[in-house]
Amino acid sequence: MTWIMTHTGVKFTPLEPKVSDVCLEDIAHALSNMCRFNGHCKKFYSVAQHSVLVAEYLIDELEDTPIVLCGLFHDAAEAYLPDLCRPIKPAWVEFARFEKQLLAIISRALKIPLIWNSAAHNSVIEMADNVLLATELRDLMFFVDPELPPPLEEKIVAWTPMYSKRKFLEMSRKYLDKGT
Numbered sequence: 001m002t003w004i005m006t007h008t009g010v011k012f013t014p015l016e017p018k019v020s021d022v023c024l025e026d027i028a029h030a031l032s033n034m035c036r037f038n039g040h041c042k043k044f045y046s047v048a049q050h051s052v053l054v055a056e057y058l059i060d061e062l063e064d065t066p067i068v069l070c071g072l073f074h075d076a077a078e079a080y081l082p083d084l085c086r087p088i089k090p091a092w093v094e095f096a097r098f099e100k101q102l103l104a105i106i107s108r109a110l111k112i113p114l115i116w117n118s119a120a121h122n123s124v125i126e127m128a129d130n131v132l133l134a135t136e137l138r139d140l141m142f143f144v145d146p147e148l149p150p151p152l153e154e155k156i157v158a159w160t161p162m163y164s165k166r167k168f169l170e171m172s173r174k175y176l177d178k179g180t
Helices: 024-032 047-061 065-072 093-110 119-141 161-179
Strands: none
Touching: 024 047, 024 161, 047 065, 047 119, 047 161, 065 119, 065 161
């Protein structure tokens, strides 16, 4: 079998994705049901919530619609591909190619400006991702990593999957409408 069945019933081929098969509802649903840290955090904390918080951080810092969208969707490929944790990802070069291809397809399908290819934009999203990672480690893993930037002042309270999905969809629709 070369496809996965999505929440909305699409037969999605992750290694040969088609723009027509990408669905915002599927992305929000899958990410809201996926736990960060390979499930090792103290409470369930979804990739969807992480993505919303990355985007909110970018809104506070920049209010730049394309960057906010890229921050919101930076992990969107995980809706169709498994996530590889940071220590493993560099060893799987072929996986990175599939992930990048899938992000490009998702960007085309949802009409998100494809700025992941820009080093400047990537560094802004990476910084936001790292600030959230530091905050998540502090609040959900009770660990501080001195190699990461300082965490946010406010504490993260984990959302339910249903609430994460709703917040992800609300933010997606708001910023996708702004981008068009």
